[in-house]
Amino acid sequence: MPKALISNQIRRLRFESGEMTQQELADQVGCTRQTIVVLEKGRYVPSLSLAFQIARVFDKSVDQVFEYQGP
Amino acid sequence: MLIMWIITGIVGAAAVMIGLFRFAAAWRPQPDRGDLPTTPLERLGWTGLWVTGAVGAGMVVLAATNGAARLYENDASRRIFTILLLVGIAVWAAVWRVVSRPQGGAVIDERDRDILARSFSVESVVVILSLVLWTVVLTEVYGDEGAVPIGYLQLIFWSTFILGAFGRSLGIVLGYRRGPMVDA
Numbered sequence: 731m732p733k734a735l736i737s738n739q740i741r742r743l744r745f746e747s748g749e750m751t752q753q754e755l756a757d758q759v760g761c762t763r764q765t766i767v768v769l770e771k772g773r774y775v776p777s778l779s780l781a782f783q784i785a786r787v788f789d790k791s792v793d794q795v796f797e798y799q800g801p
Numbered sequence: 802m803l804i805m806w807i808i809t810g811i812v813g814a815a816a817v818m819i820g821l822f823r824f825a826a827a828w829r830p831q832p833d834r835g836d837l838p839t840t841p842l843e844r845l846g847w848t849g850l851w852v853t854g855a856v857g858a859g860m861v862v863l864a865a866t867n868g869a870a871r872l873y874e875n876d877a878s879r880r881i882f883t884i885l886l887l888v889g890i891a892v893w894a895a896v897w898r899v900v901s902r903p904q905g906g907a908v909i910d911e912r913d914r915d916i917l918a919r920s921f922s923v924e925s926v927v928v929i930l931s932l933v934l935w936t937v938v939l940t941e942v943y944g945d946e947g948a949v950p951i952g953y954l955q956l957i958f959w960s961t962f963i964l965g966a967f968g969r970s971l972g973i974v975l976g977y978r979r980g981p982m983v984d985a
Binding site: 760761762763764765767768774776777779780 | 837838839840841843908909910911912913
């Protein structure tokens with residue numbers, strides 16, 4: 731099964747949100763900082779639930795934060 | 802009897818090859834992990850490796866000095882082994898208490914749970930291989946006598962317990978070392 735490629739704008743949105751740190755974002759969505767790091771590097775695809783939580787923190791819709799680029 | 806060993810050998814060799822392949826794949830050079838912080842579960846995995854390694858080594862030393870079959874019949878060696886095991890569990894629990902202190906965010910999130918679930922496959926392989934090894938060795942050594950000393954039952958149980966915990970810890974550590982996890 732081909733792997734899905736999903737890019738995201740988390741890093742940019744963090745800096746646009748008053749230079750929010752990775753730890754602050756992790757605290758708000760209830761995950762570890764390592765998960766935020768691998769998310770920003772595109773090495774992990776979050777669950778729908780986490781994706782919605784992250785989008786809510788930035789007051790954006792999911793498709794404004796995540797973009798599907800897979801096959 | 803011969804066919805059983807042939808099947809055991811083929812299955813065992815296949816399991817070892819699959820295990821080695823996965824192990825080598827997990828330890829290949831990883832993309833820029835430099836600034837990646839460790840998670841509480843990852844630290845617990847490393848602690849588990851050290852603790853089970855130490856307890857397992859202690860068990861091997863006790864078995865070598867007292868004789869494997871008599872390890873659990875001898876009061877002194879049984880006491881030492883029990884203390885070793887309790888100290889190992891205490892260290893593991895103490896480390897978990899320290900690394901799982903709330904520091905904001907989450908102690909275990911969805912990615913950690915995924916890695917924890919995947920670690921079960923490593924634990925299964927390690928446990929099955931150890932049971933295969935016990936079966937082959939005991940059959941070869943005591944096959945003619947038709948009976949195995951009762952002390953080995955304790956040894957099989959505790960070695961499986963320790964190797965299971967070792968396999969689970971190894972699976973956790975390997976889970977974090979794996980490359981891109983974009984198919985979660």
